[in-house]
Amino acid sequence: MDHPRKVRLAAFLRDVWDEGRTDAVGTYLAPRYTIHHDPGDPWDGRELDVSGFRDRLIQSRAAFPDQRFDVQRMFADDDAVVATWLWQGTHLGDLPGFPATGRIIRMSGATAYFFDAADRLTGHWQITDRLGVYQQLMAGRTAALTASSP
Numbered sequence: 001m002d003h004p005r006k007v008r009l010a011a012f013l014r015d016v017w018d019e020g021r022t023d024a025v026g027t028y029l030a031p032r033y034t035i036h037h038d039p040g041d042p043w044d045g046r047e048l049d050v051s052g053f054r055d056r057l058i059q060s061r062a063a064f065p066d067q068r069f070d071v072q073r074m075f076a077d078d079d080a081v082v083a084t085w086l087w088q089g090t091h092l093g094d095l096p097g098f099p100a101t102g103r104i105i106r107m108s109g110a111t112a113y114f115f116d117a118a119d120r121l122t123g124h125w126q127i128t129d130r131l132g133v134y135q136q137l138m139a140g141r142t143a144a145l146t147a148s149s150p
Contacts, residue, residue: 003074003076003081004119005076005081005115005119006074006076006081008028008115008119009074009081009083009113009121010071010074011028012024012028012113012121013069013071013083013085015027015028016028016057017057017061017067017069018067018068018069020057020058020061020065022054022057022058025050025053025054025057026050028120028121029050029053029120029121029122030116030118030120030121030122031049031050032047032048032049032122033047033048033049033050033052033053033121033122033123034046034047034048034122034123035047035048035123035124035126036114036123036124036125037125037126037127038124038125038126038128039127039130040128040130041126043056047123062093063089063091063092063093063094063095063100064089064090064091064092064093064105065089065090065092065093066089066090066092067087067088067089068087068088068089069085069086069087070085070086070087070088071083071084071085072084072085072086079114079115079116080112080113080114080115081112081113081115082110082111082112082113083110083111083113084108084109084110085108085109085110085111086106086107086108087106087107087108087109088104088105088106088107089104089105090102090103090104090105091103091104091105091137091140095137097141098137098140098141099141101137101140101141101143103136103140103143105133105136105137105140106132106136107128107129107130107132107133108128108129108132109126109127109128109129110126110127111124111125111126111127112124112125112126
């Protein structure tokens, strides 16, 4: 990982998303962060300030507080770094329609992160396997209902 923006992105993913360090958000983000494309994400299409991104981080991690990204590859080009990744977290908090199950949920995806001239993150464009997450959550809900039936 020789490109400085790859190193910075890896640190951002570790500090902010894996560790949930809300205090680190301002270290990595530009004053405005745009979610250009992230279907299924409640923040899709929105522009956030640093405080709004912190709120997003807290809400996003609430159901999976031990979540971890395992970056598979990174590709740098001009003002962007694309990361392909595997993600997993234990479903410890409720999601709408899905009470916590304690089950490990897995997902894969690819995200293009954009940087400004000061190497601060300005936004992302992301694709993920949200259908796979939904299927895993449904399986957990079905198992919980079956276990609680007389």
